[in-house]
Amino acid sequence: MAFGRSLGASLRAGDLVLLAGPLGAGKTTLTRGIADGLGVGGRVSSPTFVLARVHAAGAAGVPLIHVDAYRLGGDLAQLDDLDLDTDLEGSAVVVEWGEGSAERLSSDYLVVRMSRRDDDVREVSLEPHGSWASRMSALPTA
Template identity: 55%
Template sequence: MLLTIATPEEMGALGALLAAQVRAGDLVTLNGELGAGKTTLTRGLGAALGVRGAVTSPTFVLARTHPRADGAPLVHVDAYRLSSAIELDDLDIDFPASIVVVEWGEGLLDGITDEWLQLDIVRPVGGVVSDDGVEARTVTVTGHGSRWADLGWLDGFGA
């Protein structure tokens, strides 16, 4: 499914929409260049899930766990410096009991799971800039496995 996300606020709203779908054991990968909106989407997800504390990029710590008062914690991973599924697995994340979002996760899921939601975010270079100086992003959402076979919950969003 292809979405057009016009503003950072819409990217956060996509995260909030995703929050209504995720549960413990779910894995979401976010791919895109620096500044594409991966952490903005994760902030929207975290806010809608009601995590404690601010969701910030885990670049320097690799993985940050955001507890919730009620429900599975959100684990936010920056896999930019990881080179294999083994290194991701070495982070000792409790995948079955957590909602895990992996930035830069493409190609790192072998042996981790058979089901995940993948969002590829493209930030145009030299694209159309709004009056506010914002370039729209294109987000391709791909479901892997039966858990994410139905993406109907995205119908009408970012059209």
């Protein structure tokens, strides 16, 4: 949650963040932290069955679009049906299970790679693409 809050506080409209990691790694919990960092109110839960949830702008003035691409199984047509590319300009978009499909929405994206050790400790690594490389120094360390 703390890492997500810090990351969320640094996000701005147009940002694309892809969360990668196995089941139970903490992707939805991280998204809750991101929402908190953006000042987005309301409940943040996994959008597995609705595919995407839009959270109105909060204190930071940036809406959050939370997508769970797990059920898409790489079906790019279904991803296109969500019209995320049009929403990306005015929102921060966080996509769980989006690696391998959602990065085509923008050449500027951040992959947050997560894993869970046997002792329940989560490990996170950041992989910047495009303009994210120049923003890395402003991002929280995992």
